Amino acid sequence: MSRDLVGLKIRALRKERGLLQGELARRAGISPSYLNLIERNKRAVAGGLLDRIAEGLGVQRHLLDEESDRYIVDTLSEITADPLLAEGVGHPGAAVELVGRYPGWAKLMLRLYQAYQDRNQAVMALADRLNRDPFLGESIHRVLTHVTAIRAAAEIIETDDALSPLDRGKFLSIIASDAGRLSETAQGLSNFFDSAQVRIGSATAMEHVDSFILGHQNHFPALEEVAAELRRKVRAHDEPERALERLAPGDAGPRKIENVLPLESRRFARVKNLMKLPAKDAVDALTVKNPILSDEAAKALAASALYSYAAAAYLMPYEEFLEAAESCRYDLDVLSQRFEVSYEQAAHRLATLQRPGASGLRFAFMRSDPSGYVTKRLPLPRLPLPRYGTACPLWVVYSAFQTAGVTVRSFGELPTGEQFFFFARAVEKLPSPPGAPRRLLSIMLACPAEEAQRVSAADGLNRPSAMVSLGTVCRLCPRDCAHRQEAPLIT
Amino acid sequence: MSDRRLLVVEDESNIAEALSYVLRRAGFVVETVSDGDLALQRLQREHFAAVVLDIMIPGTNGFEILRAVRADPALADLPVLVLTARGQAKDRQLAEELGASAFVTKPFSNAEVVERLCAFTGCSQQES
Known part of the structure; x- marks a missing residue:
């Protein structure tokens, strides 16, 4: 599969804007023939030239960066591996071309596919529940058992002319008792369906969050800025968590429940709670109207991930952490000790050091x-x-x-x-x-x-x-x- | 009348009672048990013309009884009418694989059970 989407996207955006190759080339300070090679992916383009082309097109640079679209390409390629859907689609590599030339259509297909997966998962979960739920299985067994007894007794009363009054009374009593138990079972079933609010969550909420995070290359400057601003106010001898209680007074969360957690996790959870006030605007701006986060489940997952991000950025300030990471060669034991965080928190922070120009x-x-x-x-x-x-x-x-x-x-x-x-x-x-x-x-x-x-x-x-x-x-x-x-x- | 002697293995007493009544009216001699272990013991010790066997019973379940019956040379030809509330295809398939002579799903009609057992035992259905 070709790795380059940039050329195709430049061409698509240029045409959308009604620009001729010559005009865009002039704006970017290159020859039209060179632009032609770029648009046909015959020449790589990056750095300052990509900036100038983006400027010439009047778009932000990240719109041209291929990495934000990689997730879409990967998912579309995955669709081509689905035998139910992809018959006759042709070469999986065409996904790159689709994303490059018709990004809107590619996103639409992605959303359709995700909605299809969501429904598939929901149907499977419901079918599984109907087939395997022990309460349902047992209730249906009881219904059939009571109906069988009632039917057998009723048939005897109806068809046996020689039935003695004693036997007749006996079978009437069977009908009455099984009818009573049948009613109870039916009531139980009815309550089950009344109370069982089957909440069909988004099976792909996590994927939407993935897509969102990857689209930002695991790096959120606005949250880094909130954290850095708070850190600037922490005095040299201050303990960061205590300082935050003073700087951003809010609900740090219950101490008792968290006491079961290891010290670093407890500290992280409290800092995450305290960040919910100072980081709220930045988190809302990133999530509330984000079209990738298509439902509330995805928005909530993304918001939680972002507050964790803000907490990590506060406890492991960007420059300081990056410098420490490079000097110890990304040794997680060294980093977790130095910043008093867990192994996992240090590992996760490493995966976020993607500030342009100062990335790890x-x-x-x-x-x-x-x-x-x-x-x-x-x-x-x-x-x-x-x-x-x-x-x-x-x-x-x-x-x-x-x-x-x-x-x-x-x-x-x-x-x-x-x-x-x-x-x-x-x-x-x-x-x-x-x-x-x-x-x-x-x-x-x-x-x-x-x-x-x-x-x-x-x-x-x-x-x-x-x-x-x-x-x-x-x-x-x-x-x-x-x-x-x-x-x-x-x- | 040993050729008309039936064992009804059913743990629901009301169903067992109604079945026994109907089968006796049809001329059978009916014994009932409600537990799988006891059923297997009686089948191995006594002679019956046919068995009505519920699958979901306490102790050894109906499938296991059927397996044991078919593995016993003395009982290999015993007609077994499998009776179950679990009318699912896979249960039916398993019962057939294990050698059930016939399969009736709850809720059944009395006439259907009588008819099947008469067919197994080679008797004509008595007027009740």
Whole structure:
């Protein structure tokens, strides 16, 4: 698949504005023939030239950046792997062209697909409930049993002319008692359907939030600014959490309930609550009218993620954290100690250091529970992270559960040929009562393999020999693999 | 009249009572049990012309009884009429695979049960 959307988008935007190639080339200070090459993706374009073209088109630069559209391309390509929908669509690579030339139509298709997935999930959940709900199963069994007894007794009374008064009384009493029990069962069923408000949540709310976060490249300058502004007011000897209570007095949340949490999580939760006042305007501006966040569930998820972001930005101020990260080579133990945050909080913060002109190494972030349920993810443009619990078992995010507390690492090559460095650690999110299973979550970071020498976790790992062939989702992976659980959809 | 002796395995007493009445009126000698373990014991010890077997019963369930009956050479040919409230296709399929002679879904008509059992036992239906 071509990686370039920029040329196609420039061409589409230029035509939309009725500009000739010569005119746009003049505005951007290049020759028309060079612009022609750019528009046909024969020449790469970035940096100052992309700025000038954006200016010439009268659009903001980020509208031309391909990464904000990568999610749409990836999802549309995924649709082409769905045999029910994609018959006759042609080459999956056409998704790039569609997004480049007709971005509005591509977004419409994306929304349709997401709505279709939502409904599919809802129908499956409802069907599952009807088939397996123990209350429904038991109630239907009881209804059939009572009806059977009533029918059998009624038939005897109706058809048996020689029925003795005694037997007649006996069967009438069976009818009466089973009719009474049938009424109770029917009432129970009726109450069940009255009270069971089946709330069909958006199955793709998390995807909308993903799309939203990826569209911002995991970086929210407005929240960074709110946090930085507050940090500027923290005096040198002040403890940041205490200072925030003074600077942004608000509800920090209950102390008692949170007391079960480890110290860093408790502190983070309180700072997140305190940020709800100073960061409110910035969060609302990002979420309330955002068309990607199509429903309330998605908006609420996104807002929660953004308040966490603001809390992280406050506890791990951008410049200070970036400098520390680079000097310790992204060592999460060093960073979590220095900023008094958890391993996970430091890992997540690393994945947000994307300020233009002052960005850190770009990481993908993924958090999974032991069943494979993905509870948080920040993908990289060319590293699609599995959405549901059907990921590739070869990812270190899973093997980390075998040695909780220890960092597990590997180089991995996707079927696309892209190579990444992965490292993960299973951490205890909450302390467990004695004898109960430990509540572990695995935290994984990944960066392009060629950047691994900048990361201390990769030290001593030889890239070619530690390279593992892996996929993302079994059914979308074409590999002939000993770990395969599902037949591939595309062969 | 051992060739007209039936065992009705049904834990719902009202259904068992109505079935027994109807079957006795049709000329059968009817014994009833409400528990799977007891049913299996009686089948292995006594002679019956046919069995009416509910699936959802306490103790050994109807499928397991059917499996045990078919595995026992002495009972392999015993006609078994499976009776269940779970009329789902897969239950029916399982009952058939396990060797059920016939399958009646609740709520059934009395006449249907009598007719089936008469067919198994080779008797003509008596006028009630």
